[in-house]
Amino acid sequence: MSSFRAFRAMAVNEVRASVRNRTALIFTLGLAVLFMVIFGLLFGGSGLAVSFDAVNNDGTAASAAYLKALGDVSGVSLHTKSHASAFADLKDDSITAVLVIPSGFGAAYAGQGPPQQVGIYQAGGGSSSTAIADAVVANVTAGFAGRGHPSLTLSSPKVAEVNQVTEMDYMLPSMIAYIILFSGVNYVAIGLVEKRVTHVLRRFRATPVSSRTVLAAQVVGGGLTVLLQILVLVLLGTWVFGARNYGNWLLLIPPIVLGTASFVGIGFLITSVSRTSESARALAAMVTFPLMFLSGLFFPISSLPTVVQTIARILPLAWASDALHQVMNDGAGFSSITTDCLVMAVWAVVTIAVASWRFRWD
Amino acid sequence: MATAAPGRHTAEPPSCHTAELSAVGRMAGSGEPAMMRAEPMPARLRQGGEMADIDVEGLVKRYGDVAAVDGLSFTVERGEVFGMLGPNGAGKTTTLEIIEGLRVPDAGAVQVLGTDVLAHPETVKERIGVQLQATALPPFTKVREAVELFAALYRRARPVAEVIEEFNLGEKADAFTDKLSGGQMQRLSIALALVNDPDLVFLDEPTTGLDPQARLNIWTVIEGIRQRGKTVVLTTHYMEEAERLCDRVAVIDRGRIVALDTPPRLIAEHAPGTTIEFALVPGLDAETLRTLPGVERVVADGRVSVTTRTPEAVLHALLDPHAPWAAGVDVDGGAGGGGSGAGGGAIRDLMVRHGTLEDVFLSLTGRSLRE
Numbered sequence: 001m002s003s004f005r006a007f008r009a010m011a012v013n014e015v016r017a018s019v020r021n022r023t024a025l026i027f028t029l030g031l032a033v034l035f036m037v038i039f040g041l042l043f044g045g046s047g048l049a050v051s052f053d054a055v056n057n058d059g060t061a062a063s064a065a066y067l068k069a070l071g072d073v074s075g076v077s078l079h080t081k082s083h084a085s086a087f088a089d090l091k092d093d094s095i096t097a098v099l100v101i102p103s104g105f106g107a108a109y110a111g112q113g114p115p116q117q118v119g120i121y122q123a124g125g126g127s128s129s130t131a132i133a134d135a136v137v138a139n140v141t142a143g144f145a146g147r148g149h150p151s152l153t154l155s156s157p158k159v160a161e162v163n164q165v166t167e168m169d170y171m172l173p174s175m176i177a178y179i180i181l182f183s184g185v186n187y188v189a190i191g192l193v194e195k196r197v198t199h200v201l202r203r204f205r206a207t208p209v210s211s212r213t214v215l216a217a218q219v220v221g222g223g224l225t226v227l228l229q230i231l232v233l234v235l236l237g238t239w240v241f242g243a244r245n246y247g248n249w250l251l252l253i254p255p256i257v258l259g260t261a262s263f264v265g266i267g268f269l270i271t272s273v274s275r276t277s278e279s280a281r282a283l284a285a286m287v288t289f290p291l292m293f294l295s296g297l298f299f300p301i302s303s304l305p306t307v308v309q310t311i312a313r314i315l316p317l318a319w320a321s322d323a324l325h326q327v328m329n330d331g332a333g334f335s336s337i338t339t340d341c342l343v344m345a346v347w348a349v350v351t352i353a354v355a356s357w358r359f360r361w362d
Numbered sequence: 363m364a365t366a367a368p369g370r371h372t373a374e375p376p377s378c379h380t381a382e383l384s385a386v387g388r389m390a391g392s393g394e395p396a397m398m399r400a401e402p403m404p405a406r407l408r409q410g411g412e413m414a415d416i417d418v419e420g421l422v423k424r425y426g427d428v429a430a431v432d433g434l435s436f437t438v439e440r441g442e443v444f445g446m447l448g449p450n451g452a453g454k455t456t457t458l459e460i461i462e463g464l465r466v467p468d469a470g471a472v473q474v475l476g477t478d479v480l481a482h483p484e485t486v487k488e489r490i491g492v493q494l495q496a497t498a499l500p501p502f503t504k505v506r507e508a509v510e511l512f513a514a515l516y517r518r519a520r521p522v523a524e525v526i527e528e529f530n531l532g533e534k535a536d537a538f539t540d541k542l543s544g545g546q547m548q549r550l551s552i553a554l555a556l557v558n559d560p561d562l563v564f565l566d567e568p569t570t571g572l573d574p575q576a577r578l579n580i581w582t583v584i585e586g587i588r589q590r591g592k593t594v595v596l597t598t599h600y601m602e603e604a605e606r607l608c609d610r611v612a613v614i615d616r617g618r619i620v621a622l623d624t625p626p627r628l629i630a631e632h633a634p635g636t637t638i639e640f641a642l643v644p645g646l647d648a649e650t651l652r653t654l655p656g657v658e659r660v661v662a663d664g665r666v667s668v669t670t671r672t673p674e675a676v677l678h679a680l681l682d683p684h685a686p687w688a689a690g691v692d693v694d695g696g697a698g699g700g701g702s703g704a705g706g707g708a709i710r711d712l713m714v715r716h717g718t719l720e721d722v723f724l725s726l727t728g729r730s731l732r733e
Contacts, residue, residue, distance in 0.1 A: 005514050006514055006515045008514070009510065009511050009514030009515070010511065010514075010515075013500055013503060013507065013511050014500075016502070016503075016507070017500060017501055017502035017503060018502075020502040021501070021502055194501070195500065198498050198501075199494065199496050199498035200498045200499065200500050200501075202464065202494060202498060203492075203494055203498045203499070204515070205464055206462055206463075206464060206487065206492035206494065207487055207492075207512065207515040207516065207558075208484045208487040208488045208515065208516060208517070209515050210484075
């Protein structure tokens with residue numbers, strides 16, 4: 001009873017102190033917002049920034065109407081070109097994809113020929129803009145095919161359940177993962193080292209509180225700070241930057257909580273081998289920065305070399321990032337992120353257990 | 363137990379040593395030591411009444427080969443202000459931290475408020491108040507919040523507003539703790555030590571690094587704590603602080619107690635007599651001084667310091683206008699040994715003082731307290 005009162009008072013003080021610590025806020029929430037601003041400026045307000053070259057082998061009124069419908073989608077630029085020059089554009093990366101209209105398109109549309117497929121060619125790599133291209137084409141094609149001719153099927157190669165994921169949509173879960181990573185390590189773990197170095201822990205030890213209470217307050221207080229920051233980020237991301245969540249908001253809770261717990265644990269491991277707060281900071285930076293780039297926050301993991309991918313997939317950030325992206329971008333259900341959550345839970349339990357065992361007051 | 367431990371210092375009951383201190387309302391002593399035992403303050407007496415608040419026996423703490431605490435034994439009685447006086451590194455803080463349950467000794471036993479600290483530290487911590495040497499508070503915290511936080515850590519705590527009021531922190535209640543002056547910070551630090559209304563308060567160098575004004579203020583605060591019937595243990599390396607505040611002082615050097623008694627008795631035993639100091643004078647060397655009647659000790663290094671139990675006689679001899687070193691002093695003119703006369707030296711920069719704890723430490727260890 002009295003130890004819960006002590007725990008609550010310490011956790012509240014921790015959250016209040018973290019919110020007041022502007023320098024730390026700049027490095028977590030501030031940088032996350034900055035990344036979104038930069039990506040927002042780079043990719044424009046609509047979020048759609050895709051350009052196509054179309055190779056029209058059909059030449060009927062139907063195919064012209066189809067291409068016009070596609071070109072009218074806001075954010076899409078479309079040019080009809082010859083086969084050779086279209087693929088040359090694709091090769092030098094000046095367009096997102098090439099569309100090839102088959103010669104029987106008009107007949108199929110009129111219900112007078114066999115079904116045809118619009119070809120879509122991308123340069124590979126699977127960035128989010130190619131996903132957008134897929135989605136745009138799929139939507140337009142489906143709408144066009146359905147208009148007055150329900151029996152006609154026109155399909156593009158990668159229709160699929162791909163949502164129209166914009167750069168903002170992709171960045172929001174990435175930045176949630178970023179906040180989890182940096183706050184977990186910096187606020188909770190480095191915060192604890194600083195309290196040790198400045199003898200704050202020693203002062204607490206002169207009171208009846210147990211080390212368990214101190215540790216729990218630090219973790220829960222830090223965790224609440226992470227949640228507050230994520231809340232602000234999500235509000236900014238959706239209202240100001242127009243990012244969308246295709247999944248269930250509640251499904252974000254397991255990866256956020258488990259991800260935070262695993263980074264708090266990793267942070268504690270770092271601090272248990274650091275004597276000073278400076279060395280803890282240096283070590284934390286050595287862990288967090290590579291993790292940030294290797295874990296799918298800014299570009300998909302699949303674009304990395306296999307060896308690096310293997311390493312990235314051992315560490316929890318890749319799992320956190322994967323779970324958050326799956327939920328928010330693909331609208332995945334809990335069954336799709338079970339493995340992600342399990343891996344993070346194992347990380348959290350093991351690292352926090354080791355940290356409590358290695359805890360030092362001074 | 364360490365064989366080198368000095369003899370156990372039996373507890374002296376608190377006694378008053380100066381009229382000045384009883385004037386500020388010292389509860390613990392307004393009469394004879396025997397009177398104190400006969401008429402203890404009922405408010406702070408637990409059943410039995412004779413049990414010491416702190417009972418330390420054969421304490422040893424080593425760091426590598428160095429014994430920071432080398433066989434300490436002493437008791438602290440209820441209601442007294444007990445001082446630990448010694449230079450930096452003497453082992454004062456380590457001893458304190460063992461008693462507070464912050465460190466585990468290599469040998470020895472510690473009973474605090476009737477409880478074995480090593481076996482039940484939490485029980486003891488509930489009833490003691492601690493001010494650590496390095497004041498350490500959580501970052502980005504305001505004064506009131508700090509008091510609230512520490513109040514929440516105890517089962518029993520005093521109202522926060524009352525504590526803030528008592529330590530004169532009302533004006534600063536909404537200030538961040540890192541914006542406080544040294545004296546304010548120290549007041550807050552002592553306030554936090556008293557937030558659980560402890561029976562026993564530990565103050566580790568409460569005035570180190572403070573300016574004289576702030577130090578005086580803290581002294582008043584500590585006297586107030588005593589008035590409320592708390593037992594206080596404080597460490598210091600300021601002899602005037604120990605002399606003014608403490609009922610008894612343990613003089614500690616290199617992890618051992620070299621003397622333990624009331625300040626007047628320590629002075630009477632180890633620095634008796636009066637010291638007469640003056641500037642060195644031509645024609646008056648240490649040898650000559652030793653021949654004067656009543657002179658017990660002479661130290662001469664630029665300034666001369668003469669120790670005696672008959673200061674009147676020695677002064678009379680020193681200021682004798684017919685003495686060889688007094689040539690040129692215009693006695694009839696009444697200048698009184700100003701020493702400005704042309705023809706030779708006379709006694710200048712004369713100072714007469716009683717022995718202090720500084721002299722006690724010097725006489726016991728051969729070294730100065732602050733070096």
